[in-house]
Amino acid sequence: MKPILNIEGLSKHYGSLTAVDGLNLSVEQGQVYGILGPNGSGKTTTLGMVMDIIRPDAGTYNWFGGINVREARKRIGTLLETPNFYPYMNGVQNLKVVAHIKKTKSPDIDGLLEMVDLHQRKAAPFHTYSLGMKQRLAIAAAMVGNPDALIFDEPTNGLDPEGIAEVRDLIVRIAEQGKTIIMASHILDEVEKICSHVAIIKKGQLLATGSVGAIMDSDITIEVAAEDLEALKYILKDDDKISAVQSIGTDKLSISLDDDYGTAYINALAFRHNITLTHLVMKQKKLETEFLEITRNAAPKQY
Amino acid sequence: MLHLLQLEWLKMRHYRPFKVIMALYMVLLPLCFLSFKTSFDFPREFDIDSLFIFPNIWLYMGYAGNWLSFLFLGFLAILLIVREFSYKTARQNIMTGMSRREFIGGKMIFMLAVSVAATLYYTLLVLAFGFFNTDYIVMQRVTEQMYYIPRFCLMSFGYMCFAFLIGLWIRRTGLAILFYLTYTIILEPLLRLLTYTRIFPKSKISDYYPLNAIEDLVHFFSDARLQALMSSKNTPFSLQALPGWEAVLFSTFYIALFIFLSFWLMARRDL
Known part of the structure; x- marks a missing residue:
């Protein structure tokens, strides 16, 4: 090039x-x-x-x-x-x-x-x-x-x-x-x-750079739900591959995850702790969420 | 150089104020000249009819042009640069591929071309009026004061360069014109008076101010006959025009300074 x-x-x-x-x-x-x-x-x-x-x-x-x-x-x-x-x-x-x-x-x-x-x-x-x-x-x-x-x-x-x-x-x-x-x-x-x-x-500072695809893919969001939401939240927060856990309404959680891991990882994690997931959906992360997130935290990221 | 002149022409040829200013200049130059016949406050002993024949006509037509160049060509020079900033076309021209030097250089060449055109018109008018009014044409009398031709050109270019620098500096049409007029008509004469009375009393230094030098390139005070009549009256402040060569020398120096400052100002500014 x-x-x-x-x-x-x-x-x-x-x-x-x-x-x-x-x-x-x-x-x-x-x-x-x-x-x-x-x-x-x-x-x-x-x-x-x-x-x-x-x-x-x-x-x-x-x-x-x-x-x-x-x-x-x-x-x-x-x-x-x-x-x-x-x-x-x-x-x-x-x-x-x-x-x-x-x-x-x-x-x-x-x-x-x-x-x-x-x-x-x-x-x-x-x-x-x-x-x-x-x-x-x-x-x-x-x-x-x-x-x-x-x-x-x-x-x-x-x-x-x-x-x-x-x-x-x-x-x-x-x-x-x-x-x-x-x-x-x-x-x-x-x-x-x-x-x-x-x-x-x-x-005036560069926060992130890369291909649009890479930035969109890099962090994924997964939505989960279970009977015992509090227990699920507890084990998710404890896991070091998961960067953030947020509640969506009263019955779902949204988690941000390193893109090397996916839904299977979450499923296995829950299974190990004897929690049955009732909902497990991978959400493609939009640049918008990414953009807002990146511009809030000033540490530069390289994709 | 031709490329830059062509570019300015592309921009100006459709610009109505440019056409109006040039048309007014052409119409008013002979009219101003003719108005000396009636309205000018010459000493009574002075033979006014002598202004309209060779060789004096070179000086007096030139003095009519002095006012017009100061006003009309000065305003044109201000418009020439200020509108490039108000339209933001100066920055666009640079981004499109000009250097800042080329940008200013093109303007200078265009102003020189306008000065030359005004000078040609002046020369034509002098010849036309001169041959029409002079009863006995003696070739030596016709050509005797032709040195006013290059001096007229230098004067017109000098006013334009000064006005251009002010426009480039202030970047607002109204303010720039106001400052141009205020400096020339009020501020510099005040400074000269102060210099003449306080700083360097009775010295010639007060005559070397820039706009005075440019004005004196073609000034009716240069007329020795008139001067003889005027100096008999007791005037408080130097009413003499600078000798020709001094006016040329100082004007050239100031014009070079204005041009240098224009390039310098453009080079260090954000657009």
């Missing part, structure tokens, strides 16, 4: 506030890499630093294995925070500016506008566009010059459900072309649906 982006020890302070704190990340070719974190966790600041619009206080980064950063940026399409265009110019004129900066010879502007479904409004000035249209124009602009990598920062922010679906669909289609995509989001569902890899950050 060819490296696309490497970040080492990147930090940024605003006064006493630490926005990004010694962040390490690496993104490889073909990944759809989600940077997941609550609002204000440093996602945009991080992407701003690797795009040279925010100056880091410490740390380094390199693109495509270490080529000149300005040349690198010409091979990257970026949508950071908001779609930024000249409001008095129409869609075509705005894309021409982008193509001129990227020195793209004969850009397929009509094709790109077709792709984002803006072809009919291409002659209208940007300031007349709806937010969804602006966002889609920004995605078209990011695609000018057939870039190797794309950065989408909160691409569905502020859109209505239809707009969200359109933009997500567009990103999935771009990912299918084999482009490397780095996407920042605070919405788990979005990362789960679109991304192949994820880094979870909080207060």
